[in-house]
Amino acid sequence: MPEVSLRFYEELNDFLPQALRKRSFTCSYTPKQPIKQLIENHGVPHTEVEVILVNGESVAFDYLLQPGDRISVYPVFESMDVTPLLRLRxxxxxxxxxxxxxxxxxxxxxxxxxxxxxxxxxxxGDSELARNSVAQRRVLLTRDRGLLMHRVITHGCFVHATEPKRQLLEIVKRLQLEGVYNPFSRCMECNGQLAAVEKKRIEEQLPPRVREHHSDFWRCDACGRIYWKGSHYREMRSFIDSLVPSETKQ
Structure with a gap:
């Protein structure tokens, strides 16, 4: 069978067996095999790949492999301008x-x-997640690399961390979300949007101590859940500030 030389860079190595990490290696392929299939056969979801170079030239996922190709596969670049190269999505x-x-x-x-x-x-299920991701143009977040290999998915992130707060920090850094926060604008329970509501309209729904000590309230437009700036708010504000200390406080 024909062979090519393949190397993955940076965090893409996390998907590989230890013996194949951070080095070039030779692998065989079937004739007329697209490069996307070769990459995913090594366990790397296509959503994690930003640039592919073959013999120094940028190619797309549908490039058909040729004997002796030298292939370099790169992840999303955070600090390097790759606009002259081909974006794969x-x-x-x-x-x-x-x-x-x-x-x-x-x-x-x-x-x-x-x-x-x-x-x-x-x-x-996987099919429903993939369908909603594509139909609603949503970035799919998962720790299931097989799910990200679904052909229809174009925007997805493999979450490496296992602890939720570290997962959030990973996504914030990877997608450079620091400048686009809008804290406390969505319901944490149902994802609905929050809007200010007059106290007199919800007074009967409030616990006595809350009714006595608070005057500003927000209500979810989807589930009706009511929010106010109690001790839990201060804890969450502190957590947000710990992600990016310079974030403007509300």
């Missing part, structure tokens, strides 16, 4: 929205805390 989503896999419920809540539109269904 359409332009970034105009409005950054997310959909989280079933095992990322706490991450979904944290993203909502920062004001991001993030869907989460604890019983959604």
């Amino acid at each position: 359409p332009k970034p989503l105009r409005a950054l929205r997310f959909i989280a896999d079933a095992h990322l419920g706490k991450l979904a809540r944290y993203l909502r805390l920062l004001g991001f539109d993030c869907l989460f269904f604890n019983d959604a």
